[in-house]
Amino acid sequence: MKIGYARVSTHEENLDDQIKALKEAGCEEVFTDKVSSIKAERPGLEEALNFMREGDKFIVWRLDRLARSLKELITLVDNLKKRLVLFESLSEKIDTASSDGGLIFHIFGAMAEFERNLIRERTQAGLKAARARGRLGGRPHMPEDKINTAITLYHSNPDMPIADICRASGVSRATLYRYLKAKK
Template sequence: MLIGYARVSTDDQNLNLQQDALNQAGCECIYEDQISGVKAERRGLQEAINYARPGDTLVVWRLDRLSRSLKDLIEMVTLLESRGIGLKSLHEAMDTSSSSGKLIFHIFGALAEFERNLIRERTQAGLKAARARGRTGGRPKSLSNDKQALAVKLYDEKKHTIKQICTMMGISKPTLYAYLKQEK
């Protein structure tokens, strides 16, 4: 029996592409997750593995839908093999039920991890270059340094409530507390 597994990282993404591919591949049932691949607890994946019986094959659209690192991918294949379950990736055209499929699995897994590392390195280099030019990431501060100092002064004077200070300055309570903590 072919058992499908589909995963997207966030709620804004949808599973339609993966579901269509898994249905077209002949999967009798499809389990799904909407969670990051780095999370170890993926309920849909666990349900798919628990449902599978020896001789079944877990089908994924791409290897990166199953795992985000080569180490985790190898552990997953080892777990599946120990239960007599095969793994088939549609995008990489790979099936671990054969010796050549196992070899291809290891090669593609290593390439996928290499690609993610390159992306991470390029991102870090871009951030470093932006910082060198004086650009810092993150959300802009709600208040200028002068207004921050004024908010702290109003708090220290004890003439206004926290709510009043927040309303006057146009900030939230957590923001005010962050500025107070920063001053100390």
């Protein structure tokens, strides 16, 4: 069975052209979403993925209608492959049923891995340069006098609410509890 998925980013946009293209491609079922790709929750996509069975073909009008990133796209198509579901994108003319389509997805996978490696290298280089300039990174350390004030208030005023202790000392509740636990 051919199953289609169409998505537009806003309620003002129209799904008609995508649905028409999917129906012309032979889709018997078409699932839709009117939601930005930034949103992780796409109920129509989830419904389509749950509906599919082994041997089905999942068809989208364009790749950008399906995934927010290359990594997400590759993960989704890999999951389809594991379930023995084929994938096709009409606009990009990618069909995993053909050897050409499989090759293109392997190339996409290699490019995504390359991109992840570049990002990791750039991040490491940036951190190294920051350290060379004297920046250590991470969360700033809480001054000892604030912590000592909070701990003193906690022990000397057992009836004082924690919120008041935190407000008076400038220490967050989580930080106070962390230091109290460490002192035990």
